[in-house]
Amino acid sequence: MKPFRIRNIEINPPLILSPMAGVTDYTFRRLIKRRGGVGLVVSEFISVEGLTRQNPKSKRQMRFDEEERPFAVQIFGGRPERMAMGAEMAEEVGADIVDVNCGCPAPKVVKGGGGSALLRDLPRLETILTAIKKSITIPLTLKMRVGYSESTINAVEVAKMAESVGVEHIQVHGRTREQGYKGMADWNLIGAVKDAVSVPVSGNGDITTIDYGMRRWAEANVDGILIGRGAMQNPWIFRQFDDVLNGRQPYQPDVAEKKAVLLEFFEMLQEEMPEIVALGKMKQLAGQFTKGLVGGAQFRQTLYHSHSAGEILDNITVYFETLAERQTFGDGLTEADKDLEILSCDALSNDPNACSDDETSCNVASTN
């Protein structure tokens, strides 16, 4: 478990913030990166149909800051020429890596031949990867699920093909498209991909604690790991991992720091977007972030019912001050670590705004 390279780019530590549409935008990525321990960040997945038709939202999604480097832009689509053009645009804006999405299960994305649809059309995937390779000089990487369905698991075949056309890093989420988020990611399949190719392979799925992550990582013998939902619950998870990798005690933020990170996020959001949008994003992160905190459920209720920046800030202050003084809040209960239902793939993949290949205006909020 040591740093690895994607061509000349060092991924150090070998820990990656997994792309999440509607979450890993410019603001969230910087928030996480600043906590430390992140070796690579990736954009939300970006529609090449939107990008190549100059859709302002798609273009905005490629924006990044120097502090984020190394930075990968993830693109999705089903048409080789559009994918090549989209990849070229990512290189032009200065991204370090282009990543191709081969996992999105959203019906609209699949209908357009992109995302996980590519797992059942390898000739098309090969044409896409080859076209992209011709159009960029920066490294090309792939993020995939292990197959389209239980009966058509083909992660090893996909990975070998990808390697043969010049893909330089393969990231595997250990579930099938059909599975959505049900069950657990199969890290044995991830390990099988690692054994089958010589480019670096990173594993992904269900890592929310250091113990579980270390175990899976060691078993699958992968080069790196990606953490998605776990970073929303615990923005310090990468730093804690890095601590353990280096023989240190994992960093434990205190209540004051937890409060500070929410405030920092809200401030960054307000700089970037209208207040109403910032409020929505704040509620989304705070909803995940307070899982497992004493009185978290009741605190979330106060946030959901906040209608202005002032109200949100007041509620955050009251919550954390009460916690600091009395070590408790509201009913004093800490919920069990329930699934992140509001973010489940099924819920978001029904989003009517998810991109399809024939749309010019994409407002993507679907998941992979």
Ligand SMILES: Cc1cc2nc3c(=O)[nH]c(=O)nc-3n(C[C@H](O)[C@H](O)[C@H](O)COP(=O)(O)O)c2cc1C
């Ligand atoms: C809200 C949400 C949005 C996602 N969007 C993307 C995406 O844009 N691209 C992608 O490759 N995967 C996406 N994913 C999948 C994650 O990157 C990751 O593969 C998956 O959540 C499993 O990892 P985890 O258990 O660490 O969250 C998304 C997941 C969620 C929950």
